[in-house]
Amino acid sequence: MSTDERRPEEAGFIFRGKAVPDKDRSIREEGGAERGSTAENTISIHIDEVMHSTAELRGLRGRDALVITEHRATFEGGEEFVFFTDVVSLGDDLIVRELGHRRATSEAREEIAETLRAAVERPLAERVRHAELIVTGEVTASRVLERPSPPRSEHDPEWGIARVAVRTVLKGKKPKGDVEVLFANSHDIAWYKSPKLHEGKRGIFLLHLAGQEDEDDHPRDLPRPIHKAIDPLDFLPADREADVRRLIDQEGGR
The missing domain is CATH 2.40.50.120 (OB fold (Dihydrolipoamide Acetyltransferase, E2P))
Structure with a gap:
C-alpha cells in the first residue's frame, strides 16, 4: 500500500531509518522465516528516529526492526527512508509490517511531521x-x-x-x-x-x-x-x- 492511499497518522508506528547490510546477510543465511515472512520479503532497518508511536514504542530509537515488505530492493542501497508500519511482534526481535514509505528528504520529513501534529491536534481543534x-x-x-x-x-x-x-x-x-x-x-x-x-x-x-x-x-x-x-x-x-x-x-x- 502506498502512502498516497493511507494517511500517515493511520500507521501505528512511523520511523526514519535505513537498512543494516550485515544483519540482512545473516537473515538470508538463516532462512529468514519469521511469522510467515521470508528472506525475500524482510529487511533489517536501523531506527534513527521515531516519528509516531504508542507510548510503549517511543524508546525504540537505536534498535533494529525487521521489516516485512514487498519493496526490499528499494531499501538495500543504504538510502534513508521514512517507514509507515504496524507492529507484528514486540519482543527480543521487533517485527513490523510496512504499509508505505517515503524517501527521508527534509521536505518529506517536515510534511509528515506537520501531518502528524495536525492529527494529534484535531480533537482540540x-x-x-x-x-x-x-x-x-x-x-x-x-x-x-x-x-x-x-x-x-x-x-x-x-x-x-x-x-x-x-x-x-x-x-x-x-x-x-x-x-x-x-x-x-x-x-x-x-x-x-x-x-x-x-x-x-x-x-x-x-x-x-x-x-x-x-x-x-x-x-x-x-x-x-x-x-x-x-x-x-x-x-x-x-x-x-x-x-x-x-x-x-x-x-x-x-
Whole structure:
C-alpha cells in the first residue's frame, strides 16, 4: 500500500531509518522465516528516529526492526527512508509490517511531521471550532445541584455550576462579569475525565451552550441558557494558551 492511499497518522508506528547490510546477510543465511515472512520479503532497518508511536514504542530509537515488505530492493542501497508500519511482534526481535514509505528528504520529513501534529491536534481543534466562548480565568466558587431522586441514570453526572472570573477572552463576545459554567461532578466511568470545576481551578475554559450538542448534556430544568464544560478538552492548563490561540487563528483563516 502506498502512502498516497493511507494517511500517515493511520500507521501505528512511523520511523526514519535505513537498512543494516550485515544483519540482512545473516537473515538470508538463516532462512529468514519469521511469522510467515521470508528472506525475500524482510529487511533489517536501523531506527534513527521515531516519528509516531504508542507510548510503549517511543524508546525504540537505536534498535533494529525487521521489516516485512514487498519493496526490499528499494531499501538495500543504504538510502534513508521514512517507514509507515504496524507492529507484528514486540519482543527480543521487533517485527513490523510496512504499509508505505517515503524517501527521508527534509521536505518529506517536515510534511509528515506537520501531518502528524495536525492529527494529534484535531480533537482540540474541533472543540475550539465549536466553542461559543473561550476564556482564561479562575473558578471562584462552585456548587453541586440537587440530584433527581431517583437518578435518571446509573451514570448520573451529578451536575454542578461553577462561577468563573474571566481574565482574558480568547474567542467570543466578552461577558459582563463572571461566567456560570455547568460541569459534571461525578467520578463515574462515564464522567471521570470531565473537568471538575471547583474553587481555585485556573486555566483555559472552552465553553459551549448547554443543549447545543446533545439535549441530554444538561439538567432539563435549568431556568436559563448556560455554558458548559464537560468534554475532557474543555478545560486546559494555562500553558496551553499559545496552542489555543494558534488554533483559533487557523479557524479564522479558513
